[in-house]
Amino acid sequence: xxxxxxxxxxxxxxxxxLKLTPQxxxxxxxxxxxxxxxxxxxxxxxxxxxxxxMSMATIYNTLGALTKIRGCRELEMGGATRFDPNxxxxxxxxxxxxxxxxxxxxxxxxxxxxxxxxxxxxxxxRIERVYRGVCxxxxxxx
Amino acid sequence: xxxxxxxxxxxxxxxxxLKLTPQxxxxxxxxxxxxxxxxxxxxxxxxxxxxxxMSMATIYNTLGALTKIRGCRELEMGGATRFDPNxxxxxxxxxxxxxxxxxxxxxxxxxxxxxxxxxxxxxxxRIERVYRGVCxxxxxxx
DNA sequence: TCTTCGCTTAGAACCATTCTTATTTAGGAA
DNA sequence: TTCCTAAATAAGAATGGTTCTAAGCGAAGA
Numbered sequence: 001x002x003x004x005x006x007x008x009x010x011x012x013x014x015x016x017x018l019k020l021t022p023q024x025x026x027x028x029x030x031x032x033x034x035x036x037x038x039x040x041x042x043x044x045x046x047x048x049x050x051x052x053x054m055s056m057a058t059i060y061n062t063l064g065a066l067t068k069i070r071g072c073r074e075l076e077m078g079g080a081t082r083f084d085p086n087x088x089x090x091x092x093x094x095x096x097x098x099x100x101x102x103x104x105x106x107x108x109x110x111x112x113x114x115x116x117x118x119x120x121x122x123x124x125x126r127i128e129r130v131y132r133g134v135c136x137x138x139x140x141x142x
Numbered sequence: 143x144x145x146x147x148x149x150x151x152x153x154x155x156x157x158x159x160l161k162l163t164p165q166x167x168x169x170x171x172x173x174x175x176x177x178x179x180x181x182x183x184x185x186x187x188x189x190x191x192x193x194x195x196m197s198m199a200t201i202y203n204t205l206g207a208l209t210k211i212r213g214c215r216e217l218e219m220g221g222a223t224r225f226d227p228n229x230x231x232x233x234x235x236x237x238x239x240x241x242x243x244x245x246x247x248x249x250x251x252x253x254x255x256x257x258x259x260x261x262x263x264x265x266x267x268r269i270e271r272v273y274r275g276v277c278x279x280x281x282x283x284x
Numbered sequence: 285t286c287t288t289c290g291c292t293t294a295g296a297a298c299c300a301t302t303c304t305t306a307t308t309t310a311g312g313a314a
Numbered sequence: 315t316t317c318c319t320a321a322a323t324a325a326g327a328a329t330g331g332t333t334c335t336a337a338g339c340g341a342a343g344a
Contacts, residue, residue: 019310019321041300055324060301062322076218079332080300093260096267104260118235118246121278125238128272136263161341163291183331197293202332221301222331 005085006032012071023047023054027062028071037075037082037092037101077101077130091128095135097142104131147227148174154213165189165196169204173214179224179234179243219243219272233270237277239284246273 009028013020030043038046040059047054063083066072075082075092078099091104118124134142151170155162172185180188182201189196205225208214217224217234220241233246260266276284 021310021322023323039300053324055326056300057302057325058323076221079218091260093264093266095264102261102264118233118273119244119278121281122235122237122244122273123275123281124235124273125275128274130270130272131260131264131266132270133267134265136261139263139265161290163341165292181331195293197295198331199294199333200292203291 009066009071009085012066012069016065016069018065018069023051023058024062024065026050027059028066031063031066031072031083031085034085035103037077037084039080039082041080043083075101089126091131093131093133093135095138096132097134097138100135100137102135104129151208151213151227154208154211158207158211160207160211165193165200166204168192169201170208170213173205173208173225173227176227177245179217179219179226181222181224183222185225217243231268233273235273235275235277237280238274239276239280242277242279244277246271 006029009032010020010025013024013028018024026047027043030046031038036042040056040063043063044054044056044059047059063072063074067074067083070087071085073084073087075084077092077094078101082101084103086103089106091106093102093104094100095102148171151174152162152167155166155170160166168189169185172188173180178184182198182205185205186196186198186201189201205214205216209216209225212229213227215226215229217226219234219236224243226245228245231248233248235244235246236242237244
């Protein structure tokens with residue numbers, strides 16, 4: 001599962017004619033299967049021990065490249081850009097207490113962009129939904 | 143319309159026990175009826191001519207206070223925080239070409255938070271929807 | 285009038301992100 | 315395998331948005 005996911009990213013890099021550097025492979029690996037929607041800084045902190053000379057620029061360049069080739073998706077939440085390796089249509093639930101962001105699969109059968117035209121003449125390409133509330137863990141703790 | 147909107151903000155400030163300083167009134171006035179969802183910087187630029195000594199801190203403090211007392215709403219979009227004076231439940235449409243953010247009223251009769259439970263145990267408080275696509279103006283220009 | 289406390293100001297500080305430049309390296313060609 | 319070159323990395327400076335800090339100001343109450 002995680003392996004095939006990682007392979008998906010590696011394939012995407014190859015197909016785009018981008019070089020498979022150790023740093024890129026490590027970033028792809030770190031992002032793959034990470035459901036916490038990490039920031040660039042968090043990925044940097046996680047990889048720094050393995051690549052002591054790694055630069056933030058490499059993190060940002062790689063994440064930017066992956067985003068452009070649809071290997072991952074950017075989310076603007078909590079004051080920083082977060083990266084989501086899940087590029088299938090889905091929504092997000094954000095806990096107002098702990099800040100955790102979780103993926104929310106679409107209802108089976110739900111067309112991803114099935115909402116009515118919101119504004120006259122506006123051509124909808126996709127819809128992003130954010131559910132805000134309290135996650136099960138925080139609700140239980142309170 | 144705009145007058146009563148501005149009055150709403152002034153009332154909210156009063157009720158919260160906050161002082162009605164000239165700066166705060168000017169910020170409330172600038173925000174009221176502004177449908178462009180301005181950033182703090184944009185409001186600063188707009189007010190600087192009138193208050194040559196105004197500080198960014200005052201803008202941020204006031205917008206923060208207004209947000210806390212529900213006089214406006216923060217949106218994280220386009221790399222900066224934007225402020226929306228419309229605090230009734232509504233969605234947003236973002237043009238991928240020009241970046242314009244427009245309010246989208248809920249379908250009449252649509253309950254604001256009527257979606258099914260997205261995750262087991264997650265208590266939904268509200269749902270934010272962002273329609274991404276191309277606005278009528280940009281579609282026509284192309 | 286005096287005091288107090290909230291507000292504003294100026295600018296430093298902070299943090300995420302982008303840019304610049306020199307150096308290194310992956311991957312194709314010979 | 316070796317060589318070559320375009321692409322990628324590293325280091326750190328620069329940028330831009332936002333927050334913090336310290337000092338001063340001013341309105342409201344004693």
